[in-house]
Amino acid sequence: MVAALVSCRRKIELLHIQSHQNLTLIDSIVVAGELMEFHSCADFMVYYLGESTDTIVLPRQPISSRVGKGQYGKYENAHNWAKITPNNISIQVDTLFHMLEPHHFSHPDEESGNWIVDSIKYQKAFPIVITNHSDSLLYLGTHNMIRRMVQEVKDDHGRWVMLDKEQLDLCGVLARDLILDPKNMLIAKLPRYKGNTKAAFRLKFGFKDGYVYSNTFWDYFDMAKLKPSK
Numbered sequence: 001m002v003a004a005l006v007s008c009r010r011k012i013e014l015l016h017i018q019s020h021q022n023l024t025l026i027d028s029i030v031v032a033g034e035l036m037e038f039h040s041c042a043d044f045m046v047y048y049l050g051e052s053t054d055t056i057v058l059p060r061q062p063i064s065s066r067v068g069k070g071q072y073g074k075y076e077n078a079h080n081w082a083k084i085t086p087n088n089i090s091i092q093v094d095t096l097f098h099m100l101e102p103h104h105f106s107h108p109d110e111e112s113g114n115w116i117v118d119s120i121k122y123q124k125a126f127p128i129v130i131t132n133h134s135d136s137l138l139y140l141g142t143h144n145m146i147r148r149m150v151q152e153v154k155d156d157h158g159r160w161v162m163l164d165k166e167q168l169d170l171c172g173v174l175a176r177d178l179i180l181d182p183k184n185m186l187i188a189k190l191p192r193y194k195g196n197t198k199a200a201f202r203l204k205f206g207f208k209d210g211y212v213y214s215n216t217f218w219d220y221f222d223m224a225k226l227k228p229s230k
Contacts (some may be wrong), residue, residue, distance in 0.1 A: 043145040044128060053185075143173055
């Protein structure tokens, strides 16, 4: 559903309101989206990190990759960390929601050194809902993207093949730690790609001591992009 919000200054803002099961997502990105060519480094940008609730308003841009000095030390002395297990964390991709992921194409300005936005493309995406079911903290990575997550697709032989390269965490001054408090949730976006073959997909998240998988979901993909399984 698309709704119009009118302020006292007569500014009209369109909102994309979608509901399924016990979740309503309100998104202010209401434009025509597109499917893009596959590339092997999805970032899974995070748009919400907070309390579990049935209605969430998503911002137009991902959450900040940095935190203030007050937040920086919030978890510094924490000891109640939960392991990445299916009992502690769930990952759900809901294909009945249709989201958009903005991509900014920029160039550096020689005089100021700032980046100038040339154009913005909006890639079709599905929401990724991650929930902490434990009574402890869950560490998901750094900055504002889920770097320890990869997408897998089932090939013609019924084998799960990894699509995305698993990226390592970045360091940085006052970089945000993606930490999910007990019973809290995170919403990221899963980019969708061009393709004409319907296939089964899933997400894989975790570290060397254990992995958790999402539900299996269906979408289209160009299977010629797959590298042969070893």
